[in-house]
Amino acid sequence: MRRVLRNLLVDAVFFLFAIVFTVLIADSVLPDDLSPAAEATENAVWLVACLAVFARRRWPVLIAAALIVAGTWLHLLTGPTLVALFTVAAHRPPRVTAWVTALAMAPAPLAVAQHLLDPEPDRFVRGIVYFLLVLGAVGWGLYTRSRRQLIASLRERAERAAIDARRQAREDMAREMHDVLAHRLSLLSVHAGALEFNPTAPPAEVRRAAAVIRESAHQALDDLRDVIGVLRSAGDTGRPQPVLTDLERLAEESRTAGTRVVLDQRVADPGAAPAAAGRTAYRIVQEALTNARKHAAGAPVTVTVRGGPGTGLTVEVGNPVRGGGAPGPIPGAGQGLIGLAERASLAGGRLEHHRSADRFTLTAWLPWPAAGGGP
Template identity: 65%
Template sequence: MTRSTSRDRAADLGFFLFAAVFSVLTADNALAGRELSPGALLADQLTGGLACAALFLRRRLPVQLAAALLVAGSFSHFVTGPALVAVFTVAAHRPPRVTRWIAVLAAAPGPLFLLRQSELSTTAVASGITYYALVTCAFGWGLYIRSRQRLVAELRERAERAGEEARRQAREDIAREMHDVLAHRLSLLSVHAGALEFRPDAPPEDVRRASAIIRAGAHQALEDLREIIGVLRLPAGEDAPERPQPTLADLPRLADESRAAGTEVDLSLRADRSAEPRAVTGRTVYRIVQEGLTNARKHAPGAPVSVTVSGAPGTGLTVEVRNPLVPHAPSSPVPGAGQGLTGLAERTHLAGGRLEHGRGEGRFVLRAWLPWEADGDAPAVAPAGGAAGRG
């Protein structure tokens, strides 16, 4: 049994008043032509009063109450109003198979009514038609309410599933962003910390410079993490300004950070500088280069890295990160989840491009193509052939 609410209690009281008023207002027409003693009339009225009071049980015992009131309604007019409310409740809150049995029981008084009439009068026919019309309306209204409730419940369930999917997607986006940002920062810190560990006899000036870089990198990593966590703490629907996102113009700074960590980076920017690609395209290019440099530091420490970004509006942007394979490379001190390239491929696909990677001719190649629409053009489609994943 569910806990009753104020709305449920108000509805029960409303149905009680409806049944009582219906019985009183229709009593004169229903009792016309019937000769009842004062005692029989009082008993009929008391039965109707008890039937109206019994409606407060309709939520707990709807089927039993409807059956009892339909049977009692065959002998007492004052039970007709409560019976209509009871059959409505069954139709609105019980499965169709149960409703069908109650409908059969509601139709049963018809033959009994005909058998008790020696001859059919106009009044008797009108009374029977009115009764069945009222019962049909009660069933129809109940079935409509049931259908509407099921529709609302289905729409609510769909909305909840959509909300859960949106929350899941948001969690994946945040996790991808944290991986892209923090993996790069922490790999730089690991390189400098490893240099201090293996060169304890380094000149004090080099130690101070490496320590300063580690401190600045740790501070920047904390700032990045704080910004991402701040997004999670924003109230839903709050229109807060977004934090600055990286673009193609930030690639030289990214290369300088890797050079400061001891990685030889050859950055070649051949993209048309007379126009700017979409923000999502520039941000995706930055993340591709960032992931390529991070992986090179982890899996090919000390190896030179070649980064090439080329393209123009209408033809798209091509990004290529190459580094030679290092045989028997020491394991990276920075652990990874192994999901960087997978997440990068998903990010590239969402931006409308494609990403491939692989080993060949002693090199590891990470290559991507992203659309760059010319002014007035529709979004471009990733070429079917694409760039090969092997160099």
């Protein structure tokens, strides 16, 4: 509705332009010996041409061609003709505009030849002004068309960028959900499996395992609720993201679940690590511990973190291929290492993994600018 009103307003402005333009030039273009019948015909055709402005978007080429041809005999059609030429240039392809412009400029050579044979300065000047006005109307229309196309292109590019950003945000959230929930649920599975494997465990140990299961399930539900909230609102839950200093807490969680974790923290000031590098390092270690519980239950895991400003942050996680733990392997989607490689790449780093006959090693390098800052 808003666009319709805007178009009507623009058409009304062009209608007034055609009328005012004709009123201003009428005395100079109408012959003095014009008969009353001819004058009435001029006025009637001119009024119809002005009203045709309101149909210019539907039949721009037809209206322009008709006005150009009629203008070779009539004198008051310059204003509507300029509007029609502008519309053709603004709304039709350049090839069509070129043909219509050529039709409008066709009398130019004849006017020049006639002036050379029978010089009439006033008539010749009026012809020059007319052709300049034609070129001006066409040029303005071409400019309007190119500007409209540019705006449409920028809008389309912005919409595409917004769609890409939303898709990237959802991919990031899916990756985050995989890392967090896989860690929580693997802890839960380890303790539940331990209870199943050792049903005669002392009551105190059973209570402790049940408490860990309950806490892990509660945290998993909280994490899932946060993920769903972000997906719905496309915003931030406000929960703090993990940093490098949280690795000790992560290792302690795994120790509580029965995994022997040795954390070798060789970073002088972990709190100064860039947020992106610290968060990515945390998720890499988290996924590595989850994979160790899945595929080598009971095996000891060694986590080494070293580096600093200028040299980058190196994270290395290693564990034996086979563990000595109780429960069987925990099912997984097989996307963990792929997701970690993508996460490291997005952070500007790289990730490699190597499996020998008896050991699996995961190594990641993340950038740490010399200034000590980071994104």
